[in-house]
Amino acid sequence: MGIPMSPRPAQVIDLDTMRHRLRAKRRLVRLAPELDGLEMLYHLASDPDTLYGMPLLAWGLREDGEVVGLVPWMEALTACHDLDDPEHGHFVGYRDPETDDIFYSAPEHKVFELEHAAAYFDYEETSEPTLLQQLPETLGTHALCMDNDGSPWQLKLVFGWRLYSNGDVEALLVDETLVETTPILAGDDCLYPGHSRHQVVYFFQRAIANRIKQEDPVTLEALACMVTSDNG
Template sequence: MGIPLSPRSAQVIDLDVMRRRQQAKRRMVRLAPELDGLEMIYHLASDPDTLYGMPLLAWGLREDGDVVGLVPWMEALTSCHELNDSEHGHFVGYRDPETEEVFQSAPEHKVLELEHAAAYFDYEETSEPTLIQQLPDTLGTHALCMDSDEQPWQLKQVFGWRLFSDGEIEALLVDESQVESTPVLAGDACLYPGHSRHQVVYFFQRIIANRIKQEDPATLEALALMVAR
């Protein structure tokens, strides 16, 4: 027969608090651009024997100390290790095109760079999210922006990426009607975070964006199927 617990021995576990703590450990605290051409390697369930390569935009340091590669993917700047979709792509590893080496963890020099930068730029906690860092987009990434079913979509080039203190990363887009001087530089008033104006934002590599601009039939058909979901 079990021993009844007294009210004092009962422990209440707040699952919502625990979830927030786990999310905080996974949030990004610092970014470093990838400037040496390293790639993410992935495969598709429809063709598992073929490997595809995609250039990395940056590396990110999480609060728990984990360093991950980042690529513009679907609707966000995404950790490569989180790509585990049977239809759109499954992460295999990182690749150095120069040596053809495939590896699973971030290079040591990037880990050290991020750790030292995070220690140097030690920001204080604030009640409202604040801007921590801004990176230029070096891949020619484009964003397909949609506001409603009644309005036409817009294809815009991504100018850069902003990291906020809550770990959120936003794409910076250009409002062409507000451009006062060129080239556009960080801090110009014509720049705005994509999700601040658009209901849906999808990211594409430069080669796909050019096919959309050229109205390639196969690309537009695949785009229509994706948007319809």
């Protein structure tokens, strides 16, 4: 006759703790600019047979060791692998325009660069987010800034990007009233993180931003729909 086994105590799983751990593993810990013209490829559900290309701004090393391409997309500097929206875009892969090679993982030289840089700049954990790195803006990205106080939206050139110890990446914008010397350099008092002043920040590629500046009717209509939807 077998000896009855005492039941194991039920394991309590704290979902909030698990979510926090998963987010921490995916947070960015180091950035490297993309300077060789590599692109992200994506397609839209409305036109699944057409591939669209968008230049990469940078590569990012996550805490779990994964290296991902990064593009200014909608309201954030976004990992390409996270783009999975039928309406706005679904990530397909990376492309080298010079060779037409298409690949899905980060190139080895960028992985090595990021891993060695992260090991060299071994930052200590802090209770409050601290600035880890500043990256220049190389694509001519613009930010559409909106607030809920009824003030008109502003279209501003993105100057650069800041990576913080909690993994957040903020776009650096210029307060024209505080510009004292030019050219503007990282660390100047006229620069500020976009979300520190604006409720909503949308990113646009240079071509779209120029159409907005030129008051292209189709672009302005699409912009009006987006603003209305956001405020609704």
